[in-house]
Amino acid sequence: MPALLEAENLEAQYGWTKVLHGLGFAVETGGITAILGANGAGKTTTLRAVCGMVKTAGTVRFQGQRIDGKATEDIVRLGIAHAPEGRGTFMHLSVEENLRLGAYVRRDRVAIAADFERVYQYFPVLVQRRRQQAGTLSGGEQQMLAVARALMSRPRLLLLDEPSLGLAPLVTREIFRIVRTINKEEGVSVLLVEQNASMALELADHAYLLETGRVVMSGPSADLQRDDSIRRSYLGY
Amino acid sequence: MGGSGGGAAVAPPQNIMDIFVQQVVSGLATGGIYASLALALVMIYQATDVVNFAQGEMAMFSTYLCWSLLQAGLPYWVAFVATLVIAFVGGLLIERIVIRPVENAPILTIVIVTLGLVFILNSVAGWVYSYIQKPFPSPFPSKPIKIGQIVLGAHDLGAIGVTLVVLLLLFLFFRYTTLGLAMRAAAQNPASSRLCGIRVGWMLALGWGLAATFGGVAGMMIAPNVFLDPNMMTGIQIYAFAAATVGGFTSPFGAVVGGFIVGVTENLVGTYVSFIGTELKLTVALAMIIIVLLVKPSGLFGRSIVRRV
Numbered sequence: 001m002p003a004l005l006e007a008e009n010l011e012a013q014y015g016w017t018k019v020l021h022g023l024g025f026a027v028e029t030g031g032i033t034a035i036l037g038a039n040g041a042g043k044t045t046t047l048r049a050v051c052g053m054v055k056t057a058g059t060v061r062f063q064g065q066r067i068d069g070k071a072t073e074d075i076v077r078l079g080i081a082h083a084p085e086g087r088g089t090f091m092h093l094s095v096e097e098n099l100r101l102g103a104y105v106r107r108d109r110v111a112i113a114a115d116f117e118r119v120y121q122y123f124p125v126l127v128q129r130r131r132q133q134a135g136t137l138s139g140g141e142q143q144m145l146a147v148a149r150a151l152m153s154r155p156r157l158l159l160l161d162e163p164s165l166g167l168a169p170l171v172t173r174e175i176f177r178i179v180r181t182i183n184k185e186e187g188v189s190v191l192l193v194e195q196n197a198s199m200a201l202e203l204a205d206h207a208y209l210l211e212t213g214r215v216v217m218s219g220p221s222a223d224l225q226r227d228d229s230i231r232r233s234y235l236g237y
Numbered sequence: 238m239g240g241s242g243g244g245a246a247v248a249p250p251q252n253i254m255d256i257f258v259q260q261v262v263s264g265l266a267t268g269g270i271y272a273s274l275a276l277a278l279v280m281i282y283q284a285t286d287v288v289n290f291a292q293g294e295m296a297m298f299s300t301y302l303c304w305s306l307l308q309a310g311l312p313y314w315v316a317f318v319a320t321l322v323i324a325f326v327g328g329l330l331i332e333r334i335v336i337r338p339v340e341n342a343p344i345l346t347i348v349i350v351t352l353g354l355v356f357i358l359n360s361v362a363g364w365v366y367s368y369i370q371k372p373f374p375s376p377f378p379s380k381p382i383k384i385g386q387i388v389l390g391a392h393d394l395g396a397i398g399v400t401l402v403v404l405l406l407l408f409l410f411f412r413y414t415t416l417g418l419a420m421r422a423a424a425q426n427p428a429s430s431r432l433c434g435i436r437v438g439w440m441l442a443l444g445w446g447l448a449a450t451f452g453g454v455a456g457m458m459i460a461p462n463v464f465l466d467p468n469m470m471t472g473i474q475i476y477a478f479a480a481a482t483v484g485g486f487t488s489p490f491g492a493v494v495g496g497f498i499v500g501v502t503e504n505l506v507g508t509y510v511s512f513i514g515t516e517l518k519l520t521v522a523l524a525m526i527i528i529v530l531l532v533k534p535s536g537l538f539g540r541s542i543v544r545r546v
Binding site (some may be wrong): 047051053070071073077081082084088090091092093097100101102104105149153154 | 347418419421422425426428429430431432433434435436437
């Protein structure tokens with residue numbers, strides 16, 4: 001069975017500066033893939049490249065279909081949801097309006113109503129904050145809102161950009177736990193970008209290590225966890 | 238401006254209180270018109286950070302179109318609605334054809350483009366319709382309405398009603414429809430909106446269309462007072478700027494309140510401060526702009542923008 005998402009020779013640039021130099025990676029259907037690396041390795045750009053938010057070269061396939069060169073809003077409509085860097089919160093809109101926007105591309109009103117209940121079950125804290133301006137939420141709550149908003153589109157693939165950034169370890173752990181549940185119970189595949197390698201490797205089944213825009217190592221998470229150089233440079237023991 | 242037109246046909250009122258109420262009401266009538274135009278300015282400003290200097294000229298042009306439709310024999314309200322539809326499409330096309338190509342250019346470039354639009358619309362209107370003033374009909378009875386001793390212009394009251402209905406429809410649209418929500422989202426956070434599947438470019442075009450529609454309402458409501466001519470909106474646009482500044486360029490609600498404040502203030506100052514009269518009324522608007530910018534630059538209801546560096 002072909003991979004759900006497959007990138008080959010992926011390049012990306014901002015202006016004249018090339019940031020990705022021919023990446024190849026895949027996310028299996030129902031799998032969780034992690035992209036690891038230090039600051040500036042090109043992790044965020046990789047997700048942006050998948051969503052057509054930067055100028056790219058190379059090929060990206062989703063469910064076998066080429067999506068490179070498509071507009072972001074068209075890629076999203078195919079079933080890819082992106083909880084972006086900085087969380088992409090609509091600060092001046094209410095929590096509920098943020099979630100409504102997540103379901104913008106859908107027309108099935110009844111199912112959308114059911115999905116509100118579903119994401120509120122995953123993130124009960126959002127229920128109390130329903131009518132509140134999203135800008136008043138804490139960092140952890142905004143991250144939960146970003147994941148919840150992404151889920152509202154009923155995606156087949158969820159892109160998560162550093163969900164741990166700026167959050168207390170306990171909150172991060174909670175978010176990772178929910179991502180695992182979503183993956184297991186709803187079969188949503190996940191492409192996760194993380195600096196926190198140990199947590200990411202625990203969650204993912206497959207991982208890629210990025211250095212200055214190139215894949216320097218890849219394989220099943222268990223293999224990477226055992227690798228000495230990774231342990232020293234990224235896991236810190 | 239509007240007050241003098243509405244008040245001229247009316248028998249002189251009896252006492253001080255009646256004069257005051259009459260001036261307030263006609264101030265509210267013109268204020269509603271400023272509010273519509275200010276709201277149009279704020280909508281485009283919020284979505285694109287651009288102050289559309291051509292807003293007034295777009296309104297003037299719509300009013301001429303309505304005049305043509307009326308000349309062709311259409312009933313007033315049919316022509317009114319048809320004009321709004323044409324204005325909507327026109328605003329949409331202006332965004333797609335004129336603004337879109339310079340979308341990513343520096344703000345100043347876009348401002349100059351809107352100034353270019355001012356001159357194009359103004360001269361095309363002059364060329365097609367000539368610069369000679371034309372009377373423009375009011376859909377409301379010319380007979381003033383008497384409440385006790387107070388005499389109110391029917392057109393003034395009608396204009397207030399029309400403005401309020403339009404504002405209410407707009408509020409409902411933005412508050413309760415998904416499309417309205419998407420437009421607000423696109424204005425706030427374009428990148429995140431695209432990730433939700435919203436076609437941001439089209440939302441901006443829709444914003445221009447809606448803004449042109451309100452401008453059209455303002456033009457058709459003010460034209461019976463000021464007569465139809467290609468320069469009819471020049472002064473009104475300045476009042477609309479004053480309204481948007483008073484209310485805050487970042488607050489649609491503020492723009493509406495600002496419109497009514499400016500309308501009433503202008504009328505009362507014109508009535509009670511003898512040296513200002515009708516000639517210096519426009520100066521009142523400019524003075525209000527300057528005072529607000531000095532005392533509270535973000536306006537009464539505006540958000541001051543705090544950037545983390």
